[in-house]
Amino acid sequence: MTIQLENINKHFGNYHALQNISLQIQQGELIALLGPSGSGKTSLLRILAGLESLDDGNILFDQKDMVALSAKERNIGFVFQHYALFNHMSVFDNIAYGLNVRSKKRRPTKEHIKAKVMELLSLVKLEDFAKRYPAQLSGGQRQRVALARALAVEPRVLLLDEPFGALDAKVRKELRRWLRKLHNDYQITSIFVTHDQEEALDVADRIVVMNEGRIEQVGTPVEVYDNPATPFVYDFLGNVNLFKGCLQKGKLVNGDFSLAIPGAEYQDLSATVGYVRPHDMSIDTTPSDSNIAATVTHIHTIGSSIRLEMHRADTNEYLEAELTKNNFELLTILKGDTIYIKPKHLKVFTPEDFSI
Numbered sequence: 001m002t003i004q005l006e007n008i009n010k011h012f013g014n015y016h017a018l019q020n021i022s023l024q025i026q027q028g029e030l031i032a033l034l035g036p037s038g039s040g041k042t043s044l045l046r047i048l049a050g051l052e053s054l055d056d057g058n059i060l061f062d063q064k065d066m067v068a069l070s071a072k073e074r075n076i077g078f079v080f081q082h083y084a085l086f087n088h089m090s091v092f093d094n095i096a097y098g099l100n101v102r103s104k105k106r107r108p109t110k111e112h113i114k115a116k117v118m119e120l121l122s123l124v125k126l127e128d129f130a131k132r133y134p135a136q137l138s139g140g141q142r143q144r145v146a147l148a149r150a151l152a153v154e155p156r157v158l159l160l161d162e163p164f165g166a167l168d169a170k171v172r173k174e175l176r177r178w179l180r181k182l183h184n185d186y187q188i189t190s191i192f193v194t195h196d197q198e199e200a201l202d203v204a205d206r207i208v209v210m211n212e213g214r215i216e217q218v219g220t221p222v223e224v225y226d227n228p229a230t231p232f233v234y235d236f237l238g239n240v241n242l243f244k245g246c247l248q249k250g251k252l253v254n255g256d257f258s259l260a261i262p263g264a265e266y267q268d269l270s271a272t273v274g275y276v277r278p279h280d281m282s283i284d285t286t287p288s289d290s291n292i293a294a295t296v297t298h299i300h301t302i303g304s305s306i307r308l309e310m311h312r313a314d315t316n317e318y319l320e321a322e323l324t325k326n327n328f329e330l331l332t333i334l335k336g337d338t339i340y341i342k343p344k345h346l347k348v349f350t351p352e353d354f355s356i
């Protein structure tokens with residue numbers, strides 16, 4: 001199923017919660033809607049599902065207009081953060097529910113329903129749990145039942161709203177891997193809402209980054225992480241160092257430091273910001289014309305990488321650098337040392353970046 005959203009707008013009172021949202025989703029894609037609280041992710045998902053009305057715009061599933069259709073008619077599977085399982089029903093009955101409530105004409109036979117539920121129980125690795133009740137399951141198990149239940153009606157689209165939000169980090173990670181696998185096996189066009197960058201980067205084919213009711217960028221995890229289209233995406237996705245200064249004939253001038261910005265050769269800006277990821281900082285123990293002195297204030301070891309926090313004397317700002325353990329050991333850096341840093345890439349957004 002392909003999904004096409006065209007110029008969707010939604011107001012809640014005077015508040016413009018979704019502003020001209022347009023998006024194309026291919027058959028079988030797994031899409032993450034990522035953004036801070038209040039950016040409009042859930043509203044967009046609910047509009048897609050037919051649970052919320054829109055002011056104007058189009059929703060097309062396989063080129064067919066969905067706006068006038070009810071949630072039921074859209075044939076969508078929904079999984080929410082808080083496992084909305086029926087507590088008085090067994091796991092088996094929860095999964096069978098969507099099939100059992102169909103009209104007599106559309107309802108599969110008892111045997112067919114049983115076979116389907118058993119297939120789904122095996123898919124979510126809960127074969128031995130059919131007779132249990134939701135209260136007798138862990139959070140992760142309940143969420144797997146919720147997914148099985150959503151899949152039972154063979155939806156054309158699967159929508160997941162922070163499906164793993166209420167679970168602890170380890171279970172989340174496990175379920176993420178599992179969602180990826182399930183998606184690969186079933187190839188249902190799926191959209192999940194998250195405000196967890198790592199989750200989006202880890203699982204999605206493409207990420208839609210949202211902010212204040214607008215789409216800031218759509219791209220693969222590598223695209224949005226390595227080539228953020230806007231300052232917001234830079235800030236929101238991962239850590240970033242800011243070099244505040246001005247642009248003079250294509251050079252970013254920041255404290256005692258200046259660096260030529262490729263692509264901005266003829267630009268002058270009185271106030272601008274250069275963005276650089278911590279792993280894109282090169283570190284030296286000797287000064288040169290093109291690097292900046294900074295004092296190491298903290299050294300954190302995170303698995304196989306080292307994160308250095310540094311203080312710049314010239315601008316009184318703090319910076320972060322990330323390097324491999326090997327590199328760190330070669331440099332023999334200690335807390336309190338003065339080191340010399342230089343951004344390998346510095347992204348500066350010029351007015352042309354915003355005029356597209």
Ligand SMILES: Nc1ncnc2c1ncn2[C@@H]1O[C@H](COP(=O)(O)OP(=O)(O)OP(=O)(O)O)[C@@H](O)[C@H]1O
Nearest residue numbers: 012013017035036037038039040041042043044195
């Ligand atoms: N039914 C409603 N009535 C009034 N305002 C609403 C309603 N639903 C959402 N909003 C507002 O619309 C904006 C977007 O909300 P939405 O829930 O879509 O954001 P979100 O990105 O999913 O946030 P979160 O991650 O916190 O769930 C928010 O400012 C919210 O307060």
